[in-house]
Amino acid sequence: MSNNNLESVPGVAPAPSRYRNQISKYIIYRNDRCINCSKCVEVCKAGVHQQIGASSFSRPQEHKCIGVSCNACVDQCPEKALTVIINPMIEMLGDYRWTSDLILSTWYQAETGKLPPDGLEYCIGNSGGGFDRLRIKFPENPPIELKSDEISTSIPLNRRNDNAHRVEIGLPVYGGGMSYGSVGLSTILGKARAAKAWNTFTCTGEGGYHATLYPYDDHVITQVATGLFGVREDTIKRVKIVEFKYAQGAKPGLGGHLLGDKNTPDVAAMREAVAGTALFSPFPFHSVYSVEDHKKHVDWIKAMNPKALVSVKVSTPTDVDMVAIGSYYAEAHIIHIDGSYGGTGAAPNIAKKNIAMPIEYAIPKVHNFLKAEGVRDKITLIASGGIRTAHDVVKAIALGADGVVIGTAEMVALECVRCANCESGRGCPRGIATTDRELTHQFDPEWSGQRLINLLSSWHDQFVDILKKLGMKSVQELVGRHDCLEYEGVAIHGK
């Protein structure tokens, strides 16, 4: 795996759900005609049925069941004691972008590090547009035959080849900014563990640099955002990458907002703020009204940390291409565009739905523009905002990005159900996006780290598999290869 700059393949280990009852697509009923013959254990290839002792069964592992397309246990039970049905509750789980299938398949990958069994969609959602209408176009036979270990999934982040760090990451994926406050430490540290294992990065978001992250310094991006919360000389010096957050895809043109309840004494101390008060990050940076102003910020970072890579995170308005080229001339290494359907800990619904363009349009727009300006190979284009699956990553890269940033996918791996209540009261009831003392104790960083390592491992395998079919030795060959995509187009109503 030297191709990925990894000393060893990160260890996949089982990281089962932390809940006693798993939500599954299928439900299995065993009635009292069962004679404990264990035929079901024998015929089930998915390992759903397990016998404990001579006369009892453990509860069926329904989340592993592949459903009616198999039906082996039902068909072969001599007493007709088993029934498999679709779980009626599944309708409550998920939404257009993250369907219940996508949530369940992400959970499966996070638990096992492997692709889910048949019958669960793991590539696309049901949004009716963008990635969900794009298909990867595979040639009948790959133009060249490659072995899996010849294929590299790593990408360089410094394409200027200047004095800054020559950072290369093992996967074309890194973790999005989530501040301490918006999420809890078990989440932050889990992300950092996975970033280290896969030789990639996680990001502090705008909330300061928690001391427990120090062992992960080489895998942490620290964010400088408009509120400047927790930004200190020390935090800038620790890291290899500094990210300027000008806007966030879910709420472009609006500031950040940490609700008072989530601003615990610990959070407040890091942000140098008063506990219990709501904290606002204004929009825009009141010291940046031009690319020249931005350059001044970059110089300021470079004075403290001359070898730092500079990433500029912006959302996707119509002029995002101009912003990208401006950032390039202001010496950014990474232009990170965050599309309008991206995640957030709290945003007005009107902003999440309406402001700025979906990332699927912004990627080709920026990629083509940078190419036309002759600088595309000098800057790393990172896309985020609605990247849910390994297939989304591949599509984003074929549309023109070098790599992607993920956020919601990580949350889902930690058993987020997308109930969207991250912002209310004490925060996430499932302990992911909260700093509430009681709620955060639902899991530890060991578990969250392993879940994320597993998910990335499954994604890695899918990248390799896709590149093999395309006959590409490196994921870098895929950038901007529109010919590897097919697009069905979006139905335009009433025109």
Added chain:
Amino acid sequence: MPEKYHISITPTPPRFTPIGKVSAIERDGCLGCAKCAKKSCVYDVYRNRSFDSKQLLDTMDSLCKNCFRCVQECKGRLISRSINPEYKRLGDSYWKPDIIATTWYQAETGKIPVSGAGYLGPFTGHGFDSMWTDMSEIVRPTRDGIHGREYISTSVDLGRKLVNLEFDKEGRLVSNLPPIINIPMPIIFNVLPFGKVSKNMRLSMAKSAAKLDIPMLIEAEEYFDELASYNKIMMPQFSIKTFETHKELLEKGGIRLAEFIYEENIMEYVAQAKKINPELIVSVRLRLDKKADDITQRLINDGVEIIHLYADYQGNEHDAAQPRFIKDMVRDIHRQLVAKAIRDEVAIIASGGIGLAEHLAKVILCGADAAAIDLTLLIALECRVCKRCTKGLSCPVEMEKIDIKWARRRIINLMGAWHSQLIEVMGAMGIREARRLRGEIGRAMFLEDLERDFMNAIMCK
């Protein structure tokens, strides 16, 4: 700096338990665990639940926030959830359950709906869902955004504006300035599409409109004397027929606005109305159909001051096999008027299908000066869009019994939430005046353009 326009909100709970999205399902067989999953509900839903014996509803269906913890933690696996079939049945193909639920929330709280996670809906959709509003990135905030949202003005003008002013040799103004009205937010209360509209409902609409200082349309024949205190914002609507019988309304003190339903010779009646009250500003209500473009131009040439373009209550073109949507029709008309250099002579009000704050911003981006809202007002008062009233059946939320004070608060809350949201999107766009939002398609993105510009290269043939 002039006094800031501010809408005071008052939390106003619904009279009926709302139809929740969730159906809570529990099986028998409780094991009586000491540490019950229900007790650890983060939202105390189980502690606060009750049974609404009148509507036969478990209040849990609307209290539950769908986090699945009790479902996944109950040792007996007794708890589950499904989508409430009654919720799915709310509304119709345009006024979807989500629109109704979010309107209820805003009417109750007066707050902007905020949530975590990304947008949960489809990529794009019919009508207003096939366009996005833009924002202003680092290169442009200087345009307006520097001042912050407290300086954003949402006011617009209704009336005719002169293209240029004329002065005599001594420099005295000789142009006759037509009357003009400034409204603090680009909204007008429309006549209601259906429902048995009680006097109380009209009074509460009038009181809210007066408080908000925005016009309220009312069929001239429905006007009654108690409304006279609100004449300043009353906008009686006449047909040629009702004009003959009700024109004395215009002689009453204080009425500044009126509307005429379009017919071939309508301008004669507009002239008569103006004779009665020279300061009157008159709107002509025009159906959005095939002929709307031509008639609009003719009306402007005839000197009309306001044109109210109305689509059906779902925002669709009238009498068309494949109806166009209001946003596209308004956009086309606006563009034609701009091309003929007559757009600034008239104010355009658009109505039909304006159900969310984002629709307001979007229809203005497409070229309207203001929008008129209708069904939304009923939904604020708990209407479920079941349309039983249109068949003469009883109203499940007893609309005929509403209390004026309660209804007024609900309407004002909704408008307060819309006003804040309009400011949010304008702030993001870096636009400081609603007047400048009109037709500013540089701040809008349309699905068809994005598809053509960026995806054509990979489109399946």
